[in-house]
Amino acid sequence: MTILESLNAALLSLLEEMPEVVLFGEDLLDPYGGAFKVTRGLQAKFPNRVLTTPISEAALAGLANGMALRGLRPVLEIMFGDFLSLCMDQILNHGSKFRTMYNDSVTVPVTIRTPVGGGRGYGPTHSQSIEKHFMGIPEIRIVAPSVFCQAGEVLEQAVRDERLVLFLEHKLLYTLQLFPESAGISCETVLDDRGYPAALLRNYDAGTPDVTLLAYGGMSRLLAPFLQRMAEEEIRILACIPTLIKPLPFEVLCRAASESGRVVVAEEGGLSWGWGAEIAARLHKTLFKELRAPVTRVGAADLAIPSARALERAVLPDEAAMESAVVEVLQ
């Protein structure tokens, strides 16, 4: 089953099971079924609860906030993650604030699903991993399926979450299979404090890892082959791939980090003030004595993501970048 099929099936079962679920977004009319086809077939089945909308991202986020306050469980699709910038005010100053500023008298169970990331040559305004600008917002959650989780189940969990959740679907994952075959790699799933799954991959049978690699979302597609290659070079890697990326499932990350004391954080977004910045700050604080090398971050260059294939590749992080970082922390 592909990630896309898994997400589509999850949305269908949510619609079937929870009458308060409403899906809406641009171009959701069947047969089109959304720009990336994640909702295909659903509008035809639930014409009153799956709505195609005008191109009005800000108001759509506001609608979701309002719906959630009054008993629905809206699932909004923003066509490209890049357009979340238009929802910033509704997320920061409305949806994320209501619960706290109304003295915990409401919940805002909104889910905003959106495809993120590069690799398709869509250029500077259609390729970003924009989530880093939202990570610092109190109250919300950011969730990203990887290839090492039941993507659909994670989406159901996000929709059932009482918080506003940004649900990030990396474009390059859609067509990939859940839990790809990966000879020599073990995969274990643990649940974080809030019940979201994190995958622990190991490319070794016994002993302790040399390096801990923390990554999420789209980066997960690179991990199985990367860990295999590292195994060939006799570098034991523990990769920890949470699905809840904000707030940090810190215990899970920290435990994984302690196993090796050498940490690489890999994310597709630009490095500065990204996911890894907060992780590095907290790991150094918590494991000051235990870390045997500085937490080393891998991410995109702090630049617009170019359209041309070679340039885009150069800007976005890849296996080679992860490998350099692994080598670096081992020195």
Added chain:
Amino acid sequence: MTILESLNAALLSLLEEMPEVVLFGEDLLDPYGGAFKVTRGLQAKFPNRVLTTPISEAALAGLANGMALRGLRPVLEIMFGDFLSLCMDQILNHGSKFRTMYNDSVTVPVTIRTPVGGGRGYGPTHSQSIEKHFMGIPEIRIVAPSVFCQAGEVLEQAVRDERLVLFLEHKLLYTLQLFPESAGISCETVLDDRGYPAALLRNYDAGTPDVTLLAYGGMSRLLAPFLQRMAEEEIRILACIPTLIKPLPFEVLCRAASESGRVVVAEEGGLSWGWGAEIAARLHKTLFKELRAPVTRVGAADLAIPSARALERAVLPDEAAMESAVVEVLQ
């Protein structure tokens, strides 16, 4: 001279000296002169170049981007920093992108001035230090005057900068004097790579500091008394207060950090994914062996900023929080 007077004078001289400078924003008509009075008197003097606007923050940022592409040097006032969320798309997907995505064929010399921060009981949507959500944006600069700089000169520098600059004016600084008297504290100014000033305060005469404190903007108002108190307790502190806060003037920060090997970062914004996260990540990377304690961050609780005075005080960082952090890194 107060910070407000200094900023007002700077805007006046910019208008006098640079015909391409245009100021605009909500309620800039004299005699009102803007919600915080920073532009008071200017609209009356330059009625064609100081414009009061409709309440349309998104379009205003777009206007600034367009003006800058065509030879003007717009200075936009956003009434409260909290409303920058409405400008997010124009900053992230337009203004910050043009130069890079148009292959360096344009510049976008936009300055967006905005009052930020709490302490006045304005509540969850009018008190934020919202800048952390913008720090990760490539290409832009974020500049914040402190009480230890010529605020007006820094504003002029920002307006003359070829980049899009977010210029953060902490509300509590407006009425304060530039370079407050502070017996026993020395203040030295250094320039970072990009020419923005950073102040170095020391509460000791000779020897090396025990702790390095990094802070910017509104936090600066607390520093002179705090350093004096620390001196009484015989804790030598070097405080480094840059005005360019993004991109990090890393050399300046790093040099200050090396002097003590014990670093506290204090910011008013919420801790997670804030200014200090990136600083901590980079300092640990660069000074892994030299740091004698983990970089310790002080910031707001990750919560909406409440209106009630006692609650607001509890959420925002103060001297006591800085003191605990100093004590912590000394242990």
Added chain:
Amino acid sequence: MIAPHLADKVESSADRCLVAAAEEELWPLYRQMYQIRCVEESFLKLYDRGLLFGTVHTCIGQEVCAVAVTSALDSQRDVVWASHRGHGHYLAFTGDLNGLVAELLGKSSGVCAGIGGSQHLHRGNFYSNGILGGTVACAVGCAFSEKMKGSNGVVAVFFGDGAMGEGIIYESLNIASLWQLPVLFVLEDNGIAQSTPKQFEHSGDLVTRARTFDIEITRMRADDVLAVHESCSSIVDLVRRSSRPHFLVLETTRLAPHSKGDDTRDPLEIAELKRRDPLRQHREVLHASNPSRLEALETEITQQLETSIAAAMDAGGLAPEDYLERADAR
């Protein structure tokens, strides 16, 4: 001008009955207006005395809008989204004097325990937020829910002429009309935004803005609370029955500063505006009809308010630790 059916039509005895009935209806509306006025004037005084922290935007002069619209709503099933100038909306819709007073004084007995303050209120079906424009989209979302749940509820959302600068309002108008949602958009047009007269805020005629989205419009001066109340009742009824939005423009007058002491209008102009204060004009009608009843009403309101303020002053705030604890779960 004020209540023509009270002042002018006194010829026949049938008319006299109507007048009496109408007057009887005026009492409770005036009561709300008077309460709002007293509460807000106290807030300004408390602020001046340093006892109220933060910000207040009073609706002094505009009370008719809040009272006439909310009195046409059913607080059990209808929803209100107030503007930044929302104390009047809150009092008129929820009747919760103590919760509001304590909220502004930052006490744990405040409707949001002092966290929200003046602009960030929620109780039951009432919501407000301090961001212009954004609330309108939230309100449309609420209306979607009410429609989908089949509650037959109507959502009223208040905003000012200045707020009409925000693009999200146009997005919201379009969607509310396209999806036929039961929203009553209430534009309180006081001709000014903070310090800026309307002619510097808007091109064209604000009133036609909703029409381009195929939304019906009603425009009236909000001087006569009974007349506005009656129109609102039929409009709310229409919105409820048709499940279609309606755009109500209430022309009104802000008599006090935008916030506190920040009025740059000509004092003479303000004085002139105050002479036409609807509250005073309604008061004169009631005073002419039954001065002692009026006095009793007003005494009751002011005493209630004094008690409320005294209680709030004595009350404690939410313990900071209790609030900070909430961050841990984030």
Added chain:
Amino acid sequence: MIAPHLADKVESSADRCLVAAAEEELWPLYRQMYQIRCVEESFLKLYDRGLLFGTVHTCIGQEVCAVAVTSALDSQRDVVWASHRGHGHYLAFTGDLNGLVAELLGKSSGVCAGIGGSQHLHRGNFYSNGILGGTVACAVGCAFSEKMKGSNGVVAVFFGDGAMGEGIIYESLNIASLWQLPVLFVLEDNGIAQSTPKQFEHSGDLVTRARTFDIEITRMRADDVLAVHESCSSIVDLVRRSSRPHFLVLETTRLAPHSKGDDTRDPLEIAELKRRDPLRQHREVLHASNPSRLEALETEITQQLETSIAAAMDAGGLAPEDYLERADAR
């Protein structure tokens, strides 16, 4: 239908002169339209062959809009903000075939060195970006600059019916009208947004949207490039002289998919639309008048294009290190 002054009015000799003059004007306009069509069809083919990476939105069927509007502009002083569907705008306004072709093929000889790609173009007075709506505010800012500099330049900004869902467009219309800025808003109304028919995008009549901001409106079908060109010339002239915005609605037809292969419209409907393809209709007029001239023109265009593509295919890309270096300075 097409060029009534060409087809119908052939009675008098004066008319005949007019016709000849008009026809002479048609040749260069047709040339541009034909070039745009050929270029975009090649892009689709290159994409299918895996040689073009990323995204393309073609304006196949809508060429009249780009050509008629930009030919009324003065590329020295006027400014164009294109939509996401902007290859036609680019070619017609800048004439830079090689820069566009190389850009889409990701080469350093591309107008933005391959960084921007299809939707993010800039050269001289031409700009585009991939965010719907946001470009309109940028365009208004440009117009402010031109007015302030006294350049007498006009800014034309293109957007679609779907984009009219974005609130920032209403904010921009208001400001352009309030500040009397020389903006020509060009709404290319093809009745569809990606896959969504207009009736699911908009309530009311799109055409009246600008009127509520006191902006003059012209609406016409964009079938006859000469007629539209002439109207545009007078409109641009008016905008330039009056320094006031104008809102031009061009009703047009998208004949190709939104992007590549993602057309869910009924193939029969598309076939029917294609029968009325304005490019073909103009071609027939010219063919009837001078087939050999037409053939020469078309051959020239296709050869130019082939050369351009061949050159771009051979060209190198910007060196990744050169690009990455730019990050250091950030």
